[in-house]
Amino acid sequence: MSEIVTTERREDCLIIRVNNPPVNALGHAVRAGIVDALQETGDAKYAVLHCEGRTFFAGADITEFGKSPLAPSLADMIAALEDCPIPVIAAIHGVALGGGLETALGCDDRIIDRKARIGFPEIDLGIFPGAGGTQRAPRLTGMAATLSMILDGKHVDAARAVEIGLCDEISDGDLLENAIAFARKQTQKRRVKDLPPPQPDQAAIDAELAKAAKVRRGQVAVKKAAEAVIASAALPFEQGLEKERDLFLELIGGPQARAMRHLFFAERLSTRVDGLSVTPKSLGLFGVVGSGTMGGGIAMAFANAGFSVRLFDANADALKSGLEKIRSLYLASASKGRISEAEALDRFDRIQPADDWKGFAACDLIIEAVFERMDIKKAVFAELDRVARPEAILATNTSYLDINEIAASTKDPSRILGLHFFSPANVMRLLEIVRGEKTSDMALATALDAARNIQKVPVVSGVCHGFIGNRMLKGYGREAGLCMMEGAAPEAIDKALYDFGMPMGPLAMADLAGLDIGYDNRRSMTAGEDYDPLASLLQDRLVEMGRKGQKTGAGIYKYEPGNRLPQPDPEIASLIEQLADENGIRRRDVAADEIVERCMLALINEGVDILSEGVAQRASDIDVVYANGYGFPRYRGGPMFYADELGASHILERIGHYQDIHGAKWWTPSPLLRELAATGGTFGNWKKG
Template structure:
C-alpha cells in the first residue's frame, strides 16, 4: 500500500484515506495507492461499501499540475476515476475543505457524496487554460444538467455546500464530522443492499437539452462573452455539449483528446506559468526563515478619496476595522458616500445583503484628527502624489503612531526611501501601491525600501493576502515595476501618432493583442489631467516623456470621459468614445510643427513599438534587482494592467516570441526613428546572443555581462 493512502475497516465498510499534505494533490503515488486499494476491496467479500476520505485540512484540491507535460505514469487520473466508478460496491466520497478539479472529478466518480457544511467544490481548470480532463465535463452534466454544469465549468468558480446540495451535486451536508456522516451513509447502503449509482449510466438530466438546446446556447454565449482571445472557455462549452450529443464513452474520449491539446498549447502554458509565478511573487529571497509578521488588528488610512476609500473597503471586507482620516468633515462625508454607493452596487447585483452592507460600513470610522491613528497597527497614506505632502504626513505620523506600527505609502512612483527618511523609524516604512479601483484590482506592489525591516515586509505580504490581493515585492525606482514599464510604452504612444497612426488605430492594435483597452481609451477613462498635472509638477521626462497631444488636449479642457472630450468624443450615456476630427487635425498640425513626415503604420508595428520597449525595460528592472524574477513582472502586468493572461505576461511572451527577434526589431526601430532609447537593454541583448530566454534566469543572480 502507498505511504499516502491507507485502508481501515469498520465492520462491513472500508475507509480509504488519502493523506498527501498540504492539499492531497492527486500525484502518481496517490493515484496508484487508491487504485490498488479499490482493486483489493473489490474482491473482499467482507466489505459491502467503501468511504473515500482525505486527511488534513481538505479533500483533494486537484491534480498535481507539476506533472502536466511530463510522461504519463499509470494509472492516469481518468483511469483511476473509471475504476472507482466501476466498483461493484457503493463508494461514498467524504468531502471537506475544497474538492477541486481532479479532486471533484474523483468525487463525481464515486456513487454518493457527503459534504461538510463549509466544503466547496469546483472545476477551476479553465483558469489554467484547460478543461476538466478526467470526466468532469461528462459526469457533472449528467448529475445536475448541462446548463448548470456549464456555469460551473466555464466560470471555474467554487460552489458552497448548501448550493451543491440544492443542485444535487452532493447527497448530504453535515455540520458534524463528514467522515462519520459518510461512514453512516455507507453503513445504511450496505445494510439495505443498495448498489452503486453511476453517473455514466444516467441520462435523465440530459433529456431536456437534447430536445431543445436554446437555453444551453444562450447560457454558453453569456459565459464566453468576456472570454475574448481565450481558448479554454470555448473548449469547455464544446466538451459539455458532447455530454448530450455523444455516448458517454465517446464524450470521455473526446474530452481527453481536447484536454491533451490544450495542455500542449501556448495558452495553457502561459496560464500555468502565471499560476506558479503568482505564488512566487511575494517570496523574498533573502528573508530569514522564521520571520513572522507583526500583528494587525486595526488599520488607518489617510485620505478618503478614490484610492483611500477603495483601500479602506478591502479591510472592511475581511473584518478589519479602519480609521479614515481626512482634512475636513465635508471630504469625509463625500468619501463615505462613495464607499456606500460602491457597496450598494454589490447589493443591487445580489452579491451582498443589506445587512452585510451595514456591517462593513460599521467597520469604518471617519475623523479629521490624525492623532486618532495612535493605536493603529498598520497605517496607509493615500494622498496626492506630491513628495513634500507625503514627507510632511510621515513626519507627523512618526510622532503619533505607536511603536511597532507599520507606515505605508500608497504611491505609484515616488521614492520610498526619501519618504522613510522623514521619520525616525525607516525600518517600519514601505510602499503599498494599490491599483485603481483599489477595491477591485487584485495587484498590490509592495515596495521594499533600503531600510525596510524583514518583519515589516512580511506584515505587508501577509496583510495583502488577507485582503485577497496578489502581493508582489518590488524595489525602489521611479514607477517601480508596472509604471516604469508603462512609461516605456507611453514614450511610443504619442510618437506613433506623430509618425502617422491615429488613436483608434493604436487602440485597436492593442485590444486585438488582448488588452481590455487601448492606451488612449484608457487615458480618457483615467483622466488625462492626472498625467498632465504630474508632468507639470515633476517634469515631462519623469512621467512618460513628451506628451504634446495629451497636454494640448488638457489645455483645451479635454480631460477624457469626465468632460465628454479627450482623445475621443463621449456622447452622454455612451460607454465608448468615437473618433474626433479635431484631435486628428491637432495630431497632423503637431507633427508638421516638429518636422515629422507622417506615413502609414500597420498593426504589427504598433504592437511591436508598444510591447517590445516594455520588455526591454523589464530586462533593465531585472538587472537592477527591482524585481526578483521575470515572473514577478508578468504577475504585475497581468493583475495590474490587463496584459492578456493567455500570453503569460510580457516576459513570458518575450520568451515565446524569441528574444533574438525582439532584439532585432528594437534595433530596427531605433535605426528607423533615430531614437537610441529603443535599443535593447544589455541583459536582453546578452540573452538573445546566447539563444536563451528570461526563464533561464530562474534561481540565478542576474548580470548582463
C-alpha cells in the same frame, strides 16, 4: 497499503481514508493507494471515500504539472472507482475542485458537508476538466449548468451542488458517520456513466459562450470546453471520453496553457523574497490617511478581511463624503446578493473615522493615500512620525514618487515602505510593495503578511520612478502616442492592442484615468530626456483646451452624457493632422502589427532594464504585476514570459530595426537583452549576480 491511503472495515462498510496534507492533492501515491484499496472490498456491501484534514481532494498535485503522469492516471483511478463492484460514496468536506470533483463524480453518490464547495477551476490554467468531468457532470446536471461551472471557474456551495444534482445530500454534523448512514441506504450501484446522456441544448451552450466571450476573451479553452461538453450528448460515453481527452491534450500542450501555468506558479513565487527570513509582526489595527477613492478602497480592503480600520482626512467634509461612499458601495454589494446586508453593515462598522491625527496612536500599520505631491506626502509623514507608535509601520500609496526621499524626512526610515494599491483598491488583486533603501526586513515581511491577509497578490519592487508597472507603462504609452502622430487613428491604435488581448487600448485608458494626470506628471520632467514630447503633444494640447478625458466628457475621444463608450471625434483627427504638420511629421499608414510590436517591444525592453537593475527580483514578478494590475492577457503569460516566447534574439533584431528608423534615443536595447541574445538565455531563468 500506503500510509497516505488506508482502509478500515466498519461492519458492512469499507472506509477508504486519504491523508495527504495539506490539501489531499491527487498525486501518484494517492491515485495508486485508492486503486489498491478498491481491491479490498471483500464482502463489504458499500464503501465510503473520505479524506482526513481540512478538505476533500482540492485538485491535482501541482508538482506534477507539465509532466507525464505515472500510472495509474487520474482517469484510471476514477474508472476503478466506477468499476468497483459495490457502491462507493464520496464524503465531501472543505472543497472538491478540478480532479477532486471529477473523483467524486466517479463515485456512485456524493454527500457534502454544508460548508463545503465544489468547482471546476481548470479554465484559469487554460484547460478544462480532462478526466471525465465534461462527460459525467452533464449526465447529472445538464449541459448548460456544466458548461457554466467550467467557464466560470468559481466555486459552488453545497446547497447549489445538491440543487443542480452534482451532490445527493447535505451533511450536518459528523460527515463520515452521515456518509456511512447514507451508504447503508444504497442497495445498488449508480454509475454516472450509465445514466442517460443529457439533452442537447445548443441555445444554452451559445448563451454560456456569449457570457464567457466577455470575461475570457481570446482564450481558446472556452470553445474547446464547449466541444467536450457537447460530446456528452452527441457521443456514447467512451467515445465522449476519447473526444474530451483529445481536446484536453491539445490544450495542455499549447502556448496558452503554458502561459497560464506560468502565472499560476509566478503568483506563488512572488511572495518569496531572497534572504528574508524574519517573522512578521502581528497586525490588528490599520490606519488610512485620505478618504478619497483610493483611501476608501484601501480601508475597505482591510475591513473586508475582518480588520478594524481608522480613516482620517484633514478635510472633515471629505471624510464624511468618503464614509458615505463606502457605505453605499457595501449596500450596493448587498443588493446584488454578493454579501448579506448584515455583513455589509458589519464591514462598514469596522471602518471608524478618526477625529484628528491622534486617532492613529494605536495603529500597527498606517497607509497614506493623499494627493501625489512630495510636499504633501512629507507633511503627512511628519504628522504620523509625531503620533504613531515607534514600532508602527508607515506606508505610502504613491504611484511614482521616491520613497527613499519620503523615508529620509522621517525619524526612522527603517519602518517606511510603499504599498502601491491599484484602483479600485478593494477589488484589484495586485499590491506593489516598494522596498526602500533603509526599509527593515521586519517591515517588509509584515507588509507581505498583510497582503496575504487581505488576499492580495504582492510583488516586491525596488525604488525607481513608477516602480515596476508604471515605469514600464511609459514606453508603451510613448509608442502609442507616436504611432498616432505618424498616421494611425486613435481608435485603430486602441483596437490593435485590444485585439492583442489588452482590456482597453492605451488612449482610451488615458481618457479614463484623466489626461491631466500625465500632464501634471510631465511638468516635473525634462522633455526630450525623460519623455518624448511628440508622443504626448496631443494630450497636452487637449488638457489645455479643457478636454481631460471622460470626467470632462471629452478627451482624445468624445463621450455622450451617461455613456462611457469612446466615440471617435473628427475634430481631434483634424487636430492630430495639424500637430503633425506643425512638427514636420509625414503621416503614413501604420499597420496594426506595427502598433502592437512597437508598444510591446518598448514595454519589454524597459522590463529587461528593471530586471537587470534588480528593481524586480525575477522576471516572473514583472509578469505578475502586468497580469494583475494592467490587464495583460493571462493567456500570454505576462510581458517577460511573452518575451521569452518571442526569444531574445528576435527582440534584439526588431529593436534594431526600429532604431534604424527612429534613432537610438528610445530604441537602445537593454544590455541584458544583448547578453541573453548572445548566450541563448531566457529572462525567466536569469538571476542578478
